[in-house]
Amino acid sequence: MIRFDNVSKRYPGGYEALSGLNFHLPRGQMAFLTGHSGAGKSTLLKLIALIERANQGQIHIDGVNLARVGRRGIPYLRRKIGITFQSHKLLFDRTVFDNVALPLVISGYGTAEIGRRVRAALDKVGLLGKERAYPITLSGGEQQRVGIARAVVNKPTLLLADEPTGNLDPELSREIMQLFAQFNQVGVTVLVASHDLDLISQMPHPILRLKQGRLIETGGIPET
């Protein structure tokens, strides 16, 4: 599903965020991505979602070479990937329902279909009663779950999460991670970036470890 071949990313100014990455995350697999801040976790996720482009090497997502995806193709690639962000990136002038519905609106679904799918997604993250609430009235954990509902509402085949437990207490963090594991159980490929080693080492999923832009441990994920 995700395949990196000798991928390097250098930001303008010469800072090398990632160098010579090789790994292959098979379809239906769940894995964690860890490392100190600045190790390149976020950059790796950005390369997958084409928020940044690699300077060197090749990335294949679901068999598609990202170097071949032009500007106009990016939206269609992103529709197949659900992403959650550490800062949630919710729209605060809209209700929870409208936030979660946005990917479906973008894809042009009808109102009835949108209502059904949004409620299903909110139900999965345990926020069904909050659809009319505004994000500002929700706790950090609830906001993160709204972000997750938005990421999965379009039934993506790949789910990326950037520090989903960033500011949450251990109990809430565990719940969020369990949520990702549940999506993985129904066949979604999941890659979660997190520095919460205590938590992720308790879970039965391989851990990719980054250090200064290099992959120093793949936890059993095949290197390419």
Add this chain to the structure above:
Amino acid sequence: MKRPQRTTRAPQPPQGPGATRRQHLALNQWLRSYGRLHAQVFISSLGRLYRNPFSSLLTTAVIAIALALPSGLLVILDNLQRLNTTWDGSSSISLFMRQTTSDAQTDRLANELKSWPRIAAVHIIHRDQALEEFRELSGFGEALNALEENPLPGVLVVKPGNPDETEALLDDLGRLPEVELAQIDLQWVRRFGTLMDIGRRGILVVGALLAIAVLLIVGNTIRLDIQNRRDEIEVSKLIGGTDAFIRRPFLYIGLWYGLLGALLAWILVSLGFLLIDAPARQLATLYDSSFLLAGLSWQGIGILLLTGIGLGLAGSWLAVGRHLDDIEPT
């Protein structure tokens, strides 16, 4: 990459050659959701204007004034031009008889002239008739009574058959022995026409400048709107919104501004028309004319609305083209 399942009703990216029936079906669904997207934005963008009534009204009013000014001037110009065509009879030739010419001689000449193929019609004004008319219209009635003798000559008003030959005819008629003076009012008709041309061009220049102003107003309003909705644009791009999807609400807002501005301009022009209609009627009665002011024609209203919509769309297109690419998720 695997295609999304057919059971979804999501629009598909344009597909390659080799259209099968399945693809045909997909195209159908694509069209339906495309129409749905447009209908949605059409309404929601109007709702967005409605939620900020003060600033929306302000922008709309500025656009309306900018559109109403040239439209109003054009209406006035059109009315003047119609006035001019009702005066087209002024290109007829007035023959002033010599004082020594009697009414009988005048009648005889009139009969002769009627037989000329170059002349369409001849209208006779006898000396007494002329005096009577002058007495009524000039208000010098008392003074005229003091005159011992009628100072006015008889007049023949000759309507040329072919307007292009008017001047040649004028020369010939001037040489007739009974005629003191042959006069034509063509000159000032021409001057009036030239003035109208200048007016028309002036309005064109003013109109073009105001059109640019509307473009800039809409463009600037949309630019501010884009800045205010930065987060929304960024998030939309992150979750797979195409450029067209992100552009669409702004283009529709531009369209609404243009349309509403044009409608308000129509109202302004109509109000102005109502204000001057009554005095114009009075003036026409004073001149014994049946002239009626004409407001905006349906065609004019159509052009006004289309111009408004066009300028609104163009203005927002300019702003969107310049500013949307600046916002990329990081």
